[in-house]
Amino acid sequence: MMATVLCRMSGVVLAAGLLFATGCNQAKITEQNGISAADARTIAKEAYIYGFPMAANYQTMYKQAIDTTNHDYQGPFNTLHSSKSVATPEDKFVVTPNSDxxxxxxxxxxxxxxxxxxxxxxxxxxxxxxxxxxxxxxxxxxxxxxxxxxxxxxxxxxxxxxxxxxxxxxxxxxxxxxxxxxxxxxxxxxxxADLPKVNKVxxxxxxxxxxxxxKQPAPATAPPVSWPKIGDLPAGVDVFPYVNFLFQFCPPNPSESALLARFAKLNIGPGQTFDMSRFSPEIQQAIKDGVKDSDADLGTVMKKINTDQISSGEMFGTRDFLKDNYLYRYAGAKLGLYGNSKQDALYFGYFVDANHQPLDASKSNYELHFSKGDLPPTKAFWSLTMYDGKTQLLVANPLKRYLLNSTMLKSYKFGPDGSLTLYVSRENPGPVRQANWLPAPDGPFYGVFRVYLPGDTVMNGTWRKPQMRPVPAK
Known part of the structure; x- marks a missing residue:
């Protein structure tokens, strides 16, 4: 997808500057009367890592179910809507969408x-x-x-x-x-050709x-909500007002009582109103520094991803599965919101090449080589999807090919020894290799290798993804 209610919610109104007031009187906090700059910095980082996924989730909900003028609007709450085709570069409702x-x-x-x-x-x-x-x-x-x-x-x-x-x-x-x-x-x-059958499903x-x-009378409707507007994904301290707003819909979870009591010291959490002007200049800077500190924590996770120490399986799941690992939940939201739990799908990210250099198709071509028998075992299918490194969206190309997957196996060119090499590059590698070509942008990119209903060796880590090998551009 919890909180200790610090004051009873008495109605939500949208105030200027996206301060979502909740009727709670809150005193100005300074380093003299309750919190030091060092503590403020630590708490701000923790609260940002905790709250960012909630704000990112709200942005999608707002676009799809609330803002009727949005390109990604799907329909009101409690009505089910379907896309009649797979995602394309025009779809921007979430970063790193699949196109399978x-x-x-x-x-x-x-x-x-x-x-x-x-x-x-x-x-x-x-x-x-x-x-x-x-x-x-x-x-x-x-x-x-x-x-x-x-x-x-x-x-x-x-x-x-x-x-x-x-x-x-x-x-x-x-x-x-x-x-x-x-x-x-x-x-x-x-x-x-299978699309009409999918649409029927x-x-x-x-x-x-x-x-x-x-077939019974409906109960009384829930009260209307004054939804705060949201455009681009909020950054920095702008995340906190959205988090405070969302807490009214999240009953308290006893496991987080102490954590939310800490957040409340910065006016973050249930019943709180976050306003930077309430803090002294020193505390304001500490809060900004704390949010910035989350970059280093995310960098630590990325190093583990790039060295195959962890996969998406550690970032998505139930509350019980994640066991309060808010950093992994944050990393999952940053890299690909709404990733599946590992039992349904595992995602292996390609962000660096075999030499641990960032992927960039303006500087190099790449190859992904599977020896005979080394394709991942799966009870469903696998796919490798291309994403622009700047937008985190699918990459437009003349072939309108955004991925290579196991349903296309019969079209691939295999080596004499039964191996399979996939080619990743900006330029078409030519007619002999085109069937195995995944087009890349003219610049930074990343790939996600998805394995749906992964087999046992994928689940237990015995199967390892091949490295993205750089080769000189011709």
Missing amino acids: TPYSYLWMDLRAEPLVVTVPKIEPNRYYTGQMVDLYTYNFAYLGTRAYGNDGGTFLVAGPGWNGATPAGVKAVVRSETQFAYIIFRTQLFNA QAGYQAQTLSAFL
Whole structure:
């Protein structure tokens, strides 16, 4: 996808400068009356690492379910919408999107009553998944091939305050610890000609309120929300007002009482109003420095990724799985928001080459070599997708080819020894190699190698990704 309520929320209003006031009186804090600059710096870093994923999640929710003028608007809460094709460079709703599986989206408002979600029965060889994400970006549950098979079914998704009985005909009840949550459906596309079949599957994804499912009168509607506007992803201290706003929809989790008490010293957390002007100049600088310190922490994680010490499997999952590792959750949100839990997919990032140099197609070409038998074992499929290093989006190219994957194996050119080499470059490598070519931008880039329903050797780390080898550009 939790918090200690420090004062009762009495209504949310949007004030100037994105200060989301909550009716709590808060005294000005200085280094003389409660916190030192050193403590402020440490707390600000912790709070930023904790809160950034929430703000990034809110940005997507705002674009897709609230701002009707946005290019990425999908529809109101509790209505399910599907993209009729895979992602392209024009899709900017989230960084590092996959282009293997057309998406379907469902933003859920669970305050008044639960939602009932129905998925259709589909052919056994087609992978699909319904990833459930709460406001913290924890993956709290799954529908789909791995979780429930491909026979379909009806499921009830409830918010934290619901205590009703399980209705007849419901296969399972899934609980979100936050009052708003997200379901992202991914449906495997085998090839371009397969798109109508995928769209038929997507049409079978249905959502309705519990009262509509039971054909009963609806309960009282939840109060309207004054949603704070959000454009570009907020940076620095601008993250904190959004985090404070979101906490009203996140009931307290006892495990975080002490942590949120620390955050409250900087007016961050449930019932708080963050305002830099309340602090002395020394504390203001300490807060800015603390946020900046998060870059070094992210750099440490990146070193572990680039040396294959950790993978996406450590960054995405349930609250229990992540065990309060907020840094890994932050890194996951920075690198690719809404990554799957490792049981459904593992992501292997290519950010540096075999010589540990940043990938840059304006300076070099690259090759990815798999010896015979070294392709990753998977119960679904694998893919290598290209992303622009500056925008973190898919790369436009004349072939409109954004990835290479295992469903394309018959089209690849294999070596005489059964090996497979994939070519990554800005320029077309020529007709002999074009089938194995992944176009890159004229500059920095990164790649993500996804393995869906990974086999045991991928899960336990026995299988290792090949290195991206630089070769001179011709």
